[in-house]
Amino acid sequence: MPSIAQRFHVARRDARPLPDFPGTLPDTLADAYAIQEEAIGLWPDAVAGWKVASIHPDLRERFLAARLAGPVFSRGVYRVAPGAVAQVPVIRGGFIAVETEIGLVVGADIAPRPAPWTLAELLPYLASAHVAMEIAGSPLPTINDIGPMAVISDFGNNTAIAIGAEIPGWRTDGFEGLKTQMRIDGKLIGEGAAVGANGGPLDACLFLANHLATRGRGLGKGDVISAGATTGVHPLEIGQVAEAVCVGVPPLTVLLGARTAA
Numbered sequence: 257m258p259s260i261a262q263r264f265h266v267a268r269r270d271a272r273p274l275p276d277f278p279g280t281l282p283d284t285l286a287d288a289y290a291i292q293e294e295a296i297g298l299w300p301d302a303v304a305g306w307k308v309a310s311i312h313p314d315l316r317e318r319f320l321a322a323r324l325a326g327p328v329f330s331r332g333v334y335r336v337a338p339g340a341v342a343q344v345p346v347i348r349g350g351f352i353a354v355e356t357e358i359g360l361v362v363g364a365d366i367a368p369r370p371a372p373w374t375l376a377e378l379l380p381y382l383a384s385a386h387v388a389m390e391i392a393g394s395p396l397p398t399i400n401d402i403g404p405m406a407v408i409s410d411f412g413n414n415t416a417i418a419i420g421a422e423i424p425g426w427r428t429d430g431f432e433g434l435k436t437q438m439r440i441d442g443k444l445i446g447e448g449a450a451v452g453a454n455g456g457p458l459d460a461c462l463f464l465a466n467h468l469a470t471r472g473r474g475l476g477k478g479d480v481i482s483a484g485a486t487t488g489v490h491p492l493e494i495g496q497v498a499e500a501v502c503v504g505v506p507p508l509t510v511l512l513g514a515r516t517a518a
Contacts, residue, residue, distance in 0.1 A: 261294035264410045267395035268299075271515040273349035274395045281405050285319055288408035289471065295411060296327055304330040305480035306468070307390055307414045308460040311404050322454060323463045323484070324404055326412015333480055334418040338506035341497070344391050344416045345515035348494060351394040351413060352512065355485035356438045356500040358431065358450050358457040359388030359419045362479040368469035375462050381475075385426040385457065387508045389500040390482045391416040392489065400489070417482045420500065420508030431456045436486040437501035446487030450502070457483035 258266070263278035282288040296303060305328040316322050334342040346352045363383025366373075393415030399406045400413065407413045423434070431450035438446040450456055460483035468474060475481075492498060492512065500508040 259294060260409055261291050261298060264295055264395065265298045268347070270517045271347045272395060273347060273397060276398070277396060277402055277406055281402065282409065285321060285404070285408065288405045291409040292326065292411065293471065295409075299329060301329040301331050303327045304333050304478070305417060305482070306464055307412050307417065307482040308464050308484050309407070309412060310454045310484055315404060319404060323460065324408050324412060325464055325467055326408065326414045328414055328417045328480060328482065332414070332416040334416060334510070336418050336420050336508055336510070338421050341509045341511050342418050343511050343513050344418065345513045346391065346393045346415055346494060347395050348514050349397065351392065351397045351399050352493065353392040353489045353491045354438065354498040354500070354510065355390045355392060355489055356436045356446070356448070356487045357388040357390050357485060358423070358483045358502070359386040359417065360384070360457055360461055360481040360483060361386065361419070362475045362477055362481070365477050366465055366475040368472055368474045370469070373462060373465045375458055378462060378465055379427070379458075382461065385423045387420040387423065387500055387502040387505050388482055389418040389420070389498065389508050389510055390414065390485070391418065391510065391512070417480055418500070418508055418510050419480055421506040423502055423505055431458070435503040437503070438487045438490050439499040439501065440490060440492050441496055445490055448487035450486055452486065454484070460484050
């Protein structure tokens, strides 16, 4: 019988929605990340970054974690110049949403190590910060409703990461006070801030480096880190246009298209 990772793999490859979680939901984070690792091995592309997301506060005590992570593959990284529009394909009938995020680009290899990283140690490894958009997506339309075990199992519910204009002054000024927005088809549907109750992009980066080390993984030069939703998770449909905004920086624009079988 195909494994959970194999079933997700085939559904993503065929651009086909799944009616329910393809197997028995894992009991622990370790089990869910084991499924994710198997799925990474099946996918015919190199990991080029990671998304970080918050675990709902009501579930953190149960899972002893406040964040989760999922891989971003090289063909799912879109670098978008100001004024350009990235066309990103998603699975019709699956989960489709967008999030305004802060994207961090790694400037030098970060090798895994047994001792936890500190933020002061990590900062020199980061090259730049950008307005970013996660295009969340899965063949399983109910993935977020099921919860973190399902999300982790399927690449963290990620389809793509778009990276836009660079945010100036972040290294000296930090991200405090940086306001963010999401617009869909020109309409403002969400507002927020780069730093929220769960911390900010640098906290997410620190979590990620230490989390990946427990899996024997590091980060490579040029990898992108999508550091968590700042205005919420916004469902939308194929054909709609989403704009991620960091106030004071040119907006990042994405048009969603329909994905076809690979």
